[in-house]
Amino acid sequence: MSSYVDLTMVAFDQIRGQSKAKRLLGRALAGSRLSHAYLFSGPTGVGKATMAAAVADILLCESQQGDQPCGVCPGCAKMLSGNHPDYIRITPQGAAIKIDQIRALKEALVFSPFENGYRVIVLEDVHTMRREAGNSLLKLLEEPPPNNIFILIGSSAEALLSTIVSRCQVVPFFSLPLADAAKVITSQCPELEAENALMLAALADGCPGQALSLETEGLFEIYTRFVDRLRQPYPNEAVRVENALAFAGEISVLKEALPVLLRLFRLFFKEVMMVRVGGKNEQSCSPEVAAVRELWNLNQLSAKITAVDLAEKALTRNCNRGLVCEVLMLDLL
Ligand SMILES: [Zn+2]
Numbered sequence: 451m452s453s454y455v456d457l458t459m460v461a462f463d464q465i466r467g468q469s470k471a472k473r474l475l476g477r478a479l480a481g482s483r484l485s486h487a488y489l490f491s492g493p494t495g496v497g498k499a500t501m502a503a504a505v506a507d508i509l510l511c512e513s514q515q516g517d518q519p520c521g522v523c524p525g526c527a528k529m530l531s532g533n534h535p536d537y538i539r540i541t542p543q544g545a546a547i548k549i550d551q552i553r554a555l556k557e558a559l560v561f562s563p564f565e566n567g568y569r570v571i572v573l574e575d576v577h578t579m580r581r582e583a584g585n586s587l588l589k590l591l592e593e594p595p596p597n598n599i600f601i602l603i604g605s606s607a608e609a610l611l612s613t614i615v616s617r618c619q620v621v622p623f624f625s626l627p628l629a630d631a632a633k634v635i636t637s638q639c640p641e642l643e644a645e646n647a648l649m650l651a652a653l654a655d656g657c658p659g660q661a662l663s664l665e666t667e668g669l670f671e672i673y674t675r676f677v678d679r680l681r682q683p684y685p686n687e688a689v690r691v692e693n694a695l696a697f698a699g700e701i702s703v704l705k706e707a708l709p710v711l712l713r714l715f716r717l718f719f720k721e722v723m724m725v726r727v728g729g730k731n732e733q734s735c736s737p738e739v740a741a742v743r744e745l746w747n748l749n750q751l752s753a754k755i756t757a758v759d760l761a762e763k764a765l766t767r768n769c770n771r772g773l774v775c776e777v778l779m780l781d782l783l
Contacts, residue, residue, distance in 0.1 A: 459504075459507050459519055459521055459526070459529070459530065460500050460503060460504050460507075461504065461517075461518055461519070462475075462476065462501075462504045462505075462508065462517045462518070463517070465497050465500055465501055465504060466497070466626060466630045466631075466633065466634050466658075467496070467497070467624070467626040467627070467630050468496070468497055468501065468623055468624070470621075470622060470624075471490070471501060471621045471622065471623055472501075474619075474621055475488075475501070475505060475621065476517050479505070479508055479509075479517050480517065484509075484599060485599075485618070485619040486591075486594045486598065486599060486600065487591050487594065487599070487600040487601075487602065487617055487618040487619070488599075488600065488601050488602065488618055488619050488620075488621055489576075489602045489603075489604060489607060489610070489614075489615060489618035489619070489620045489621065490502060490601060490602065490603045490604070490621050490623060491604055491605070491606055491607045491620055491621070491622055491623065492605070492606075492622055492623025492624055493605065493623070493624075493625055493655070493657050493660075494605055494657060494659060494660055495654065495657035495658060495659020495660035495661070495662070495663070496623050496624065496625060496626060496656070496657050496658070496659065497623065497634075497658075497659070498603045498623050499572075499574060499603060499659075501623075502572045502574075502601045502603060503572075505570070505599075505601065506529070506537055506570040506572065506601075507519040507526070507529055509567065509568045509570055509599060510525045510526075510528075510529055510534055510536060510537060510565075510567065510568065510570060511523055511525050511526050511529075512524060512525040512526075512565075512567070525565065525567075535564040535565070536563045536564055536565055536567070536568065536569040536570065537569075537570050537572075538555065538558065538569070538570070538571045538572070539571075539572045539574070540555065540571070540572070540573045540574065541574045541575065542574070542575050542578045545578060546575075546578035546579060546580060546583070547573065547575065547576065547578055547579045547583055548583060549580075549582045549583040549586055551583070552583050552586040552587050552590070553586065555571065555590070556586070556590060559571075559590070559595045559598060560595075562595075562596075562597065563597050563598070567597070568597050568598070568599050569597060569598045569599070570598075570599050570601065571598060571599070571600050571601070572601045572603065573587070573600070573601070573602050573603065574603045575603065575604065575605075576602045576603060576604040576610060576614075577604040577605050577606065577609035577610060579610075581611070584610070584611045584614060585611070587614065588611060588613050588614050588617070591614060591617040591618070592617065600618075602614070602618060607620055625655055625656030625657055626651075626656045626657070626658065627656065628648060628651045628652055628656055629648070629651075630656075631651035631654070631656045631657065631658045631661065632644070632647040632648040632650070632651040633647075634658035635647040635650055635651060635658050635661050635662060635665070638658075638662055639662070639665055642665065646670060647661075650664060650665060650669070650670075653669075653710050653713065653714075654710075660706065663705075663706050663707075664706060664707050664710055667704050667705065667706065667707035668707070669707045669710060669711060669714075672700070672701065672704075672707070672711065673711060673714050676697070676711075676715070676782075676783075677718065677738045677742075679693065679697070679783060680742050680745070680782075680783065681741055681742055690783065691780065693783060694776075694779040694780045694782075694783040695776055695779065695780075697779050697783060698772070698775035698776040698778065698779040698780075699772070699775075701775050701779075702771045702772045702774075702775040702776075708765070708771075708775075709762065709765065712758055712761060712762050712765075712778075715758050715782065716755055716758045716759075718738070718739065719751055719754045719755050719758070720755060721735060721736070721739045722739050722742060722743055722746070722751055723748065723751045723752070723755070725739060725740070725743045726743060726747075726748055726751065727748070753781070754781060754782055757777075757778055757781035757782060758778065758782075760777075760778075761774050761775070761777070761778040
């Protein structure tokens with residue numbers, strides 16, 4: 451999962467939504483009553499990593515005003531260059547945060563922070579840690595070296611050792627209202643039409659970070675080509691099969707976008723079905739649906755929706771993705 455953190459400073463109050471997290475952290479920062487460890491917990495892609503970076507910016511600024519980093523002091527300059535010696539960010543190596551990463555962290559924490567203030571340690575996707583790494587981190591949290599602030603980021607507190615959770619102040623994060631999520635998406639992808647940003651926000655359940663991953667994977671572009679292809683007649687069966695298999699190859703390598711693409715396929719064929727049975731008139735349906743409404747009868751449409759259902763089930767059972775996509779595309783195209 452790519453987060454939308456970059457090397458620009460995001461002020462605390464620029465983060466959309468998450469009023470509870472802002473209130474909790476804002477109070478702690480303003481009163482300098484910081485916990486030594488926080489757990490930012492909530493769905494992927496709603497701003498946890500951005501918030502962690504904002505907190506680090508404030509703590510490592512040498513002349514911060516309340517909850518704003520100044521942006522110009524040596525501390526801010528080092529953060530902006532992505533190179534502050536008292537800022538450590540740990541992300542999973544491969545699928546998980548490994549015990550070796552925690553051991554290396556322990557060694558780094560033997561020394562006091564280089565500058566005179568805090569050291570901030572951000573651990574992303576802590577729910578990926580196995581027990582061994584988790585226990586090693588637990589020891590650090592039980593006897594934290596002074597002036598170190600840990601920010602753990604995870605999708606849910608349940609996936610963590612309860613002993614780790616009990617050592618942290620839990621800061622909950624939530625999905626955003628769709629309009630807010632769409633605004634975050636357009637701020638990152640200004641070329642995206644408002645309507646598509648809103649649709650992406652809905653497909654990603656109000657988690658803009660997830661929506662941006664879908665966009666990066668080319669979700670809309672692939673979906674549009676799929677719908678275009680439905681309209682093209684094939685000269686013969688061999689060309690049809692060749693096309694379907696090529697398309698299957700393309701979508702089988704998608705990661706987060708694949709299940710969402712299947713949802714879009716289902717919605718599409720359902721809409722065509724609604725038009726066919728007269729539940730929706732042609733004027734109110736999308737032009738793509740109107741263009742293909744005569745191509746299939748109800749049995750064929752129902753078979754296509756079933757094919758999507760079967761593919762979804764097979765993917766959740768970890769069947770061979772390539773094969774699942776081939777069978778699906780031969781059914782759909
Ligand atoms: Zn500063």
